[in-house]
Amino acid sequence: xxxxxxxxxxxxxxxxxxxxxxxxxxxxxxxxxxxxxxxxxxxxxxxxxxxxxxxxxxxxxxxxxxxxxxxxxxxxxxxxxxxxxxxxxxxxxxxxxxxxxxxxxxxxxxxxxxxxxxxxxxxxxxxxxxxxxxxxxxxxxxxxxxxxxxxxxxxxxxxxxxxxxxxxxxxxxxxxxxxxxxxxxxxxxxxxxxxxxxxxxxxxxxxxxxxxxxxxxxxxxxxxxxxxxxxxxxxxxxxxxxxxxxxxxxxxxxxxxxxxxxxxxxxxxxxxxxxxxxxxxxxxxxxxxxxxxxxxxxxxxxxxxxxxxxxxxxxxxxxxxxxxxxxxxxxxxxxxxxxxxxxxxxxxxxxxxxxxxxxxxxxxxxxxxxxxxxxxxxxxxxxxxxxxxxxxxxxxxxxxxxxxxxxxxxxxxxxxxxxxxxxxxxxxxxxxxxxxxxxxxxxxxxxxxxxxxxxxxxxxxxxxx
Amino acid sequence: xxxxxxxxxxxxxxxxxxxxxxxxxxxxxxxxxxxxxxxxxxxxxxxxxxxxxxxxxxxxxxxxxxxxxxxxxxxxxxxxxxxxxxxxxxxxxxxxxxxxxxxxxxxxxxxxxxxxxxxxxxxxxxxxxxxxxxxxxxxxxxxxxxxxxxxxxxxxxxxxxxxxxxxxxxxxxxxxxxxxxxxxxxxxxxxxxxxxxxxxxxxxxxxxxxxxxxxxxxxxxxxxxxxxxxxxxxxxxxxxxxxxxxxxxxxxxxxxxxxxxxxxxxxxxxxxxxxxxxxxxxxxxxxxxxxxxxxxxxxxxxxxxxxxxxxxxxxxxxxxxxxxxxxxxxxxxxxxxxxxxxxxxxxxxxxxxxxxxxxxxxxxxxxxxxxxxxxx
Numbered sequence: 122x123x124x125x126x127x128x129x130x131x132x133x134x135x136x137x138x139x140x141x142x143x144x145x146x147x148x149x150x151x152x153x154x155x156x157x158x159x160x161x162x163x164x165x166x167x168x169x170x171x172x173x174x175x176x177x178x179x180x181x182x183x184x185x186x187x188x189x190x191x192x193x194x195x196x197x198x199x200x201x202x203x204x205x206x207x208x209x210x211x212x213x214x215x216x217x218x219x220x221x222x223x224x225x226x227x228x229x230x231x232x233x234x235x236x237x238x239x240x241x242x243x244x245x246x247x248x249x250x251x252x253x254x255x256x257x258x259x260x261x262x263x264x265x266x267x268x269x270x271x272x273x274x275x276x277x278x279x280x281x282x283x284x285x286x287x288x289x290x291x292x293x294x295x296x297x298x299x300x301x302x303x304x305x306x307x308x309x310x311x312x313x314x315x316x317x318x319x320x321x322x323x324x325x326x327x328x329x330x331x332x333x334x335x336x337x338x339x340x341x342x343x344x345x346x347x348x349x350x351x352x353x354x355x356x357x358x359x360x361x362x363x364x365x366x367x368x369x370x371x372x373x374x375x376x377x378x379x380x381x382x383x384x385x386x387x388x389x390x391x392x393x394x395x396x397x398x399x400x401x402x403x404x405x406x407x408x409x410x411x412x413x414x415x416x417x418x419x420x421x422x423x424x425x426x427x428x429x430x431x432x433x434x435x436x437x438x439x440x441x442x443x444x445x446x447x448x449x450x451x452x453x454x455x456x457x458x459x460x461x462x463x464x465x466x467x468x469x470x471x472x473x474x475x476x477x478x479x480x481x482x483x484x485x486x487x488x489x490x491x492x493x494x495x496x497x498x499x500x501x502x503x504x505x506x507x508x509x510x511x512x513x514x515x516x517x518x519x520x521x522x523x524x525x526x527x528x529x530x531x532x533x534x535x536x537x538x539x540x541x542x543x544x545x546x547x548x549x550x551x552x553x554x555x556x557x558x559x560x561x562x563x564x565x566x567x568x569x570x571x572x573x574x575x576x577x578x579x580x581x582x583x584x585x586x
Numbered sequence: 587x588x589x590x591x592x593x594x595x596x597x598x599x600x601x602x603x604x605x606x607x608x609x610x611x612x613x614x615x616x617x618x619x620x621x622x623x624x625x626x627x628x629x630x631x632x633x634x635x636x637x638x639x640x641x642x643x644x645x646x647x648x649x650x651x652x653x654x655x656x657x658x659x660x661x662x663x664x665x666x667x668x669x670x671x672x673x674x675x676x677x678x679x680x681x682x683x684x685x686x687x688x689x690x691x692x693x694x695x696x697x698x699x700x701x702x703x704x705x706x707x708x709x710x711x712x713x714x715x716x717x718x719x720x721x722x723x724x725x726x727x728x729x730x731x732x733x734x735x736x737x738x739x740x741x742x743x744x745x746x747x748x749x750x751x752x753x754x755x756x757x758x759x760x761x762x763x764x765x766x767x768x769x770x771x772x773x774x775x776x777x778x779x780x781x782x783x784x785x786x787x788x789x790x791x792x793x794x795x796x797x798x799x800x801x802x803x804x805x806x807x808x809x810x811x812x813x814x815x816x817x818x819x820x821x822x823x824x825x826x827x828x829x830x831x832x833x834x835x836x837x838x839x840x841x842x843x844x845x846x847x848x849x850x851x852x853x854x855x856x857x858x859x860x861x862x863x864x865x866x867x868x869x870x871x872x873x874x875x876x877x878x879x880x881x882x883x884x885x886x887x888x889x890x891x892x893x894x895x896x897x898x899x900x901x902x903x904x905x906x907x908x909x910x911x912x913x914x915x916x917x918x919x920x921x922x923x924x925x926x927x928x929x930x931x932x933x934x935x936x937x938x939x940x941x942x943x944x945x946x947x948x949x950x951x952x953x954x955x956x957x958x959x960x961x962x
Contacts, residue, residue, distance in 0.1 A: 216863055216866075218860070218862070218863050223863050230867060232863065395860075397854075504841075519741070519745065524628075525625050525628065525741075528628070528632060528737040528741075529737065529738065529741070534887070535817070535886065536817055536884070536886050538886065538887060567860075567861070567887050567888060567889050568860075568861060568863075568866065568888050569885060569886075569887075569888065572817065572884030572885065572886050573870075573884060573885045574882075574883075574884055574885075575816065575870050575873065575874045575880050575881060575882070575883050575884065575885055576870075576874060576881050576882065577867075577870065578871075579867065
C-alpha cells in the first residue's frame with residue numbers, strides 16, 4: 122500500500138480497555154489522531170474498570186489486587202495521550218456499514234467514517250442455564266466483579282461462587298478481601314485437570330503463582346473449595362436462599378443469599394460480523410470468531426481485531442495485541458513500521474497463547490452440562506424460551522442450525538439478541554442434534570448490536586472529523 | 587451414487603408459494619418433490635413484515651387474495667398451528683382529506699370483491715382508534731384482514747407438505763434444469779436428480795434463473811424492505827396499520843413487540859441483504875411520529891430480506907410461454923405473503939386442470955416483452 126498523508130487517515134478504535142488503549146497509544150506515537158469509542162464513562166475496559174468519577178475512592182490495590190500496577194499503567198497510558206485522541210466515552214457503536222460506524226451518544230446518533238478500524242470490543246461472561254438461575258441474587262462472575270469495582274458493593278452478604286476459569290477464584294478472592302462471606306467456591310473442573318495442566322502453566326510462572334495465591338488465600342481463610350461440581354438448583358423465590366450442588370454423585374446444600382457464576386468468557390463479535398469479517402470456528406473458545414492473522418488483521422482490508430473480542434486470551438494479551446494491531450495498521454498504511462517491537466509483541470503473544478491453552482485444559486468447559494439442563498429450565502430469558510422448546514425443534518427435525526431454531530422459538534430474539542443466551546443455545550442444540558458446537562452454525566449479527574432508543578436523533582452538526 | 591427421484595411435480599423454492607403448492611398438490615394425489623436451497627420459508631416468505639392484508643391490492647389480485655383469505659382461515663386444520671395469525675383488521679390511514687378521498691374511491695372500486703371495507707373518519711375515528719389520536723383524519727378498515735408470524739407460517743406449509751407425503755429437500759440447490767422429452771430433469775450437484783412431468787418455478791427473487799434456463803428472460807429485480815422491531819410493550823394496538831400513499835407500516839405482535847417497516851435495505855450480494863442506516867433512522871423517526879407509544883422504547887433488531895419485484899409490481903403467475911408444463915409464480919413485489927397460499931392452490935389447479943378457477947390473465951409472463959431489461 123502506498124504511503125498516505127497522516128491527515129487523510131481516519132483510524133477508529135472501538136473499546137477503551139487494555140487492547141484499545143495500547144492501540145491508541147501506538148497510533149498516537151506515530152503521529153495519528155485516532156478516535157476512541159467506548160461504552161463506559163471512563164477508560165479501562167471491564168478488567169481495569171474505574172469507579173465513577175467524583176464518587177467514592179478506593180485504592181487501586183483494593184480494586185485490582187495483584188493487577189493494580191498493570192491497571193495503573195494502562196490508565197496512565199490513556200491519560201497521557203488524552204489530548205491527542207478523539208476520545209468518545211459513553212458511546213455505543215451500534216452498526217458498521219460501508220466503512221463507517223453508527224454511533225449513539227447521549228441519545229444522539231452519528232455516522233463516523235473510518236479509513237482503518239481496530240475492534241477491541243472485549244468479552245462478556247459465558248453462562249449456561251440451570252434450575253433457578255434466573256432467581257434474583259444470581260449474578261455472573263463478571264457482573265459480580267463489576268459491582269465490586271464500579272458500584273463499590275457486593276452482590277450479597279454470603280456468596281457462593283460457581284463455574285470454572287481463573288475468574289472464579291479471582292472474584293471469590295476479591296469478595297473475601299472486601300469483607301464478604303464466601304460460602305464456597307464450586308469449580309466444575311476436575312481437580313486432576315488442574316494438576317495436569319500445571320506443567321503447561323509454568324510457561325508463565327508469575328501468573329500461575331498469582332492463581333495459586335488466590336486459591337491459597339481462600340483456603341487459608343477456611344473457604345470451602347470443591348472440584349468436579351455440577352449445580353442442581355438455586356433455591357429461593359424472591360431471593361436466593363441456597364445453592365444445591367453435587368460432587369461425584371453426592372448432593373449438598375449451601376445456604377447463601379447470592380450466587381456468582383460463569384464458565385469463562387465469550388467474545389463480543391457483532392461489529393466484526395457487521396464489518397464483513399470472515400469467521401472460523403475456534404474449538405478452544407467453542408465459538409465462531411472473526412479470523413485474524415497473528416498481527417490482528419481481519420479478512421477485511423483496514424479492519425483489525427485485538428483483545429478478547431476476537432478470542433479469549435486475557436488482559437496481558439489484549440495489551441500486546443492492541444499495540445500489535447496498531448503496528449500492522451501503520452505498516453499497511455505505509456507509515457514507519459517498528460519491526461523489532463512487532464517481533465517482541467509477536468513473541469509475547471505466542472507465549473501467552475501457549476499459557477492460555479494450558480489454562481483451558483485446567484478449566485475445561487463442562488460439556489455434559491447442556492445435555493443435563495431440564496426441559497422446563499429457561500434458556501433465553503428475554504423471550505422466555507425453555508430448553509424443552511429448543512430441544513423440540515431440534516429433535517423433530519425442524520431446526521438443524523441455530524438461526525432456524527431462533528426463527529421458530531424466538532431464542533436469541535429479545536433485547537440481548539443472543540449475546541447472553543447464544544452460547545447456551547448453541548451447546549443445547551448441538552447436544553440435541555448429536556453434533557458439536559461447530560455443527561449448528563452461528564447467529565448472524567443484525568444492527569443495532571444493542572438496543573437503540575426509538576427517539577434517537579442524528580446529532581446536530583453532522584459527523585465530526 | 588446419484589439419487590434419482592421420479593415424480594409428477596417438481597417445485598423449485600420452498601417459500602409460502604412453493605410450500606403451499608406442494609401441500610395442495612399432495613392433497614390432490616400428485617407425487618411432489620420440493621427443492622429448497624436454504625431452509626423452507628427462510629427467505630422473503632419467512633422474514634417479511636407479517637401483514638396478512640387484502641386491502642389496497644390492485645383489483646386484479648383480489649380474486650386470488652380472497653381465495654387465500656379462505657385458506658388463512660383454515661391454518662390450524664391445514665398446518666396444525668395458527669402461527670400467531672389474528673384477524674385483527676387492517677386499517678389504512680388517511681393523513682389528509684385527499685388521501686381519505688382516495689380510500690373512499692378504492693372502497694367503491696373494490697366493492698364487488700367482498701372486502702367489507704369500512705371508512706371511519708372524524709370523531710368516530712378518534713373514538714374507535716384512540717391509540718392513533720389525531721395523526722390521521724380517518725382510515726379504511728378491512729375487518730377480516732390481520733397479521734401473522736411469517737417465521738412460523740411459511741416453514742409450516744412446507745412441513746405440512748412433507749407430512750402429506752411430499753419429498754421436501756432442504757439445503758438442496760438447483761444447479762441445472764432441462765427438458766428430456768416430456769420430462770423435466772433437475773440436478774442438484776452430483777447427488778440428486780429429480781425427474782418430473784411438471785415444474786413449478788416458485789423461487790422468489792431467484793426465479794429469473796429458472797425462467798432464463800427455459801429461454802424466458804424476465805425483468806425481475808431484488809429489493810430489500812427495511813424492518814425494525816421494538817422490545818415488548820404494553821398492548822396499545824390490535825389492528826395492522828398501513829398508510830395511504832405508502833411510508834411506514836406497523837403492527838403489534840401478540841407478545842407486545844411493535845414491528846414497523848419502511849424504506850429499503852441494501853444488498854450484500856445476490857443472496858443476502860442488510861438494513862440501511864439512513865432507512866433505519868428514517869423509519870424510527872416516522873414510526874415514533876405515527877405511534878408515540880413507542881417513543882420511549884428501544885429498537886432491538888432491524889432486518890430485511892431479498893424480494894423479487896416486477897416493473898408493474900404485479901406478480902408473474904401462470905404457464906410458461908416457451909415450455910409446456912412449466913408454471914411460474916414469482917415477483918410478488920413485496921406483497922406475496924397473504925396471497926401466497928392462494929397462489930399455491932391456483933398452481934395446483936393449473937397442474938391438475940390446465941387452468942385455474944381464479945383469473946390469472948393480469949399476471950401472464952408475456953405482458954413483458956422478452957427483451958425487457960430490469961430496472962428497480
